[in-house]
Amino acid sequence: MRKLLLTTTLALPLTFGAALAQDTAPAADPAMEPADSAPMADPGAAPATDPMAETTTEPMEEETDAAEAAAAASAAEKVEVEQAANEWRLDWITGTNVTSPDGETIGAISDLIMDGETGEMKAAIIGVGGFLGIGEKQIALPWADLTVNSDAQEITSDLTQEEAEAAPEYVFRDQAAAAGDMADPAMGTAPAADPMATGTAPAADPMATEPAADPMATEPATDPMATEPADDMGAETPAPAN
Template structure:
């Protein structure tokens, strides 16, 4: 009996400890679960970036070298800008102001300057006439700040006006006047002239009163003959 009690006394704490340990087991912590990481993507390395920059620099250098052979780099001392010439006054040999240069005529085949267009006369640009002086006859100095001609003021006033030509339109210009080309004329609009409205003329009203026009009253016309004559008695 003592052995049984001793065995029970020893086993009871062990059983209670196991149960207590089972009940107090920590719950699963989601934060402790293993996290799946995305696969690492390949990133540009410093060597690859350096190679790309070297390639871009080589391309830019090649383009710059090629462009330098096709363009003018610097204005020479004997060259003038166009806006230095236009607007400059042309003086006669005696120092009289003939007029100012408004335009230049250039040879399309040789590229040479042919003439300078000068506005002569008028007041504040109104009533001017345009004359052309040969470029070879003009003396230009001091970077086009002074331009002289052998034409006097009286000769400039009496000179004929220069005749300009119209610029040719490019081939296939869609802005040309369609009236000049029948093929470019717009097609007639079929809806421009509206057909006659079939409902414009109202048909006879089927609900019109057929008695609206009364026929001659046969009952109002007295029959011929004397209606008061009594028939002869039968024999």
């Protein structure tokens, strides 16, 4: 009986202390608890595909490809794609020598004249005579009278060397001014004169007047001591009267 009471007496303080400690422990602050985090992604796993990126990229690429294909088809109908076997480049023709029927060189083609309305080639300009381009004259041979062979590497004419030297020189015209550079015929009045270009003579600069004569530069007065002495020695002394 005594042991039972002694055991009960020792157990009560321990039980009471544990209960007191449990009651006095601070409650956990919900604000301090970390938010629920998503589970850690596996580094080795492939990233998830964004469904919005797939739905927006593919239609844009399809629209771009369709626009490029339409532009290419439209351009193919408006441009020339390949040079034909019977077509020549102008730089093949310019610089090529033109020969006479007997094989003499008349001159080299320096320019071409074409019809601005029909686009037809009208004439070839050839430099005749001179030496190294100095003193030569320019004559025009009708394009229809020229025979072009071997992709414009050989050009012949029915004009002889003598006829080429005696032919009149071709007269070029001046190129017309662009529409924006032409004067308006309604504006027939002459442009206002530049006030700085008026014909009135500018006022004389008072600072540019001739300086007054230097008083030190005037001729000195005649020195009275420098006057010529009377020539008494040369004058005859009258003889005294008897």
